[in-house]
Amino acid sequence: MIERRVRLWSGLIIAAYVLVHALNHALGLVSLETAEAVLRWVLLVWGNPIGQVLLYGSFLVHLSVSLLAVYRRGTLRMPPWEAMQIGLGLMIVPLILIHVIGTRAIGFSEGFEPSYAYVVASIWVSDPIRGAQQAFALVVVWEHSCVGLHFWLRHRPWYPRLLPILYPVVIVVPILALLGFAAMGATVAERAQEPSYLASVFADLAGMSAETIAWFKGLEIIGIGVFLALVAFTLIAREARRFHRNRFGVFRATLPDGR
Numbered sequence: 001m002i003e004r005r006v007r008l009w010s011g012l013i014i015a016a017y018v019l020v021h022a023l024n025h026a027l028g029l030v031s032l033e034t035a036e037a038v039l040r041w042v043l044l045v046w047g048n049p050i051g052q053v054l055l056y057g058s059f060l061v062h063l064s065v066s067l068l069a070v071y072r073r074g075t076l077r078m079p080p081w082e083a084m085q086i087g088l089g090l091m092i093v094p095l096i097l098i099h100v101i102g103t104r105a106i107g108f109s110e111g112f113e114p115s116y117a118y119v120v121a122s123i124w125v126s127d128p129i130r131g132a133q134q135a136f137a138l139v140v141v142w143e144h145s146c147v148g149l150h151f152w153l154r155h156r157p158w159y160p161r162l163l164p165i166l167y168p169v170v171i172v173v174p175i176l177a178l179l180g181f182a183a184m185g186a187t188v189a190e191r192a193q194e195p196s197y198l199a200s201v202f203a204d205l206a207g208m209s210a211e212t213i214a215w216f217k218g219l220e221i222i223g224i225g226v227f228l229a230l231v232a233f234t235l236i237a238r239e240a241r242r243f244h245r246n247r248f249g250v251f252r253a254t255l256p257d258g259r
Contacts, residue, residue: 003065003068003069006061006065007061007062007065007066007069008152009058010057010058010059010061010062010065011058011062011145011148013054013055013058014055014058014059014062014145015145015148015149017046017055018141018142018145019145019173020042020045020046021042021177022138022142022173022174022176022177023173023176023177024038024039024042025138025176025177025178025180025181025184026173026176026177026179026180027180028116028179028180028181028182028183028184028187029176029179029180029183031187032116032117032120032183032184032187032188035116035180035184036115036116036117039115039116043113047113052104056104063089063093066086066089067230067231067234068234070086070234070235070238071234071237071238071241072238073238081147081151082151084147085144085147085148085151088140088143088144088147089144090231091140092137092140092141092144093223093224093227094224094227095133095134095136095137095140096134096137096141097219097220097223097224097227098130098133098217098220099119099123099134099137101216101217101219101220101223102114102119102122102123102216103119105216105219106205106208106216109216110204110205110207110208111204112204115201116184117188117201118201118202118204120181120184120185120187120188121188121192121198121201121202124181124184124185124188124189125185125188125189125192125198131181131185135178135181138174138177138178138181139174139178142173142174146170188201
C-alpha cells in the first residue's frame with residue numbers, strides 16, 4: 001500500500017508539471033514572447049532547487065516503484081489498458097532524455113536558464129528530427145498520465161459526472177500544445193534567416209567546446225543504456241523469483257470434486 005501511494009503521489013506531481021508545461025506550449029499560439037513570459041513564472045515554481053528536487057525526485061521514485069511493481073507481479077498477463085500504460089511509461093525515458101540533457105544538464109553546467117527560443121531553435125531549426133521526437137514524447141507522456149489518472153479516479157462516485165468535461169480537455173490540451181510548439185517553431189525559423197538571431201539565442205553556449213558538446217550528446221546513449229539495463233534486470237530478476245517460487249514455494253492442492 002505504501003508503494004502504491006508513493007507511485008500515485010509521485011505520478012500526480014509529474015502530471016501537474018506535464019499539464020503546466022503543455023499549457024505553456026499552447027501559449028505559443030499567441031506569440032513566442034507570451035510563452036517566454038509565462039515560462040518565467042512557471043520556472044519560479046519548477047525551476048528553483050526545491051521544485052527541481054521535487055520534480056526529478058518524483059520521476060526517479062515513480063520509475064523505481066513502477067519497476068518494483070513489475071518485479072512483484074505474479075504474471076505479466078494484464079488488461080490492455082495496463083499494458084498500454086506500462087508500454088508508454090517505458091518509452092518516456094528514451095524519448096525525453098536528450099531534452100533533459102539539452103536543457104537541464106547543459107543549462108546547469110553553463111549557468112543559464114534555457115528559453116523557448118533556445119529549445120525551439122535547437123530542435124526545430126537545427127535538428128527537425130529531434131523536434132518530431134519531442135512532439136511525440138509530449139503525446140506519450142500525456143497519454144501515460146491520463147491513463148493513470150483515469151484508472152485511479154474511475155471508482156470515485158463524482159468522476160462519471162465530470163467525464164463529459166474532462167474528456168474534451170484531455171483531447172484538446174495536447175493538440176493546442178503541439179500547435180503552439182509549431183507556431184513557435186515557425187517564428188524562430190523565420191527569425192533564423194538573420195544569422196545574428198541564432199548567435200544571440202545560442203550565446204550561452206559560446207564558451208562550450210565541440211568536445212564538451214559531444215560529451216553531453218554521448219550522455220544520451222549512456223542514459224538509455226542504463227535504463228534498458230534496469231528494465232532487463234527487473235525482468236530477469238522477476239523470472240528468477242518466479243522460477244524459485246514455482247520450484248520451492250508453490251504447491252498444488254486438489255479437492256475431492258476435482259477442483
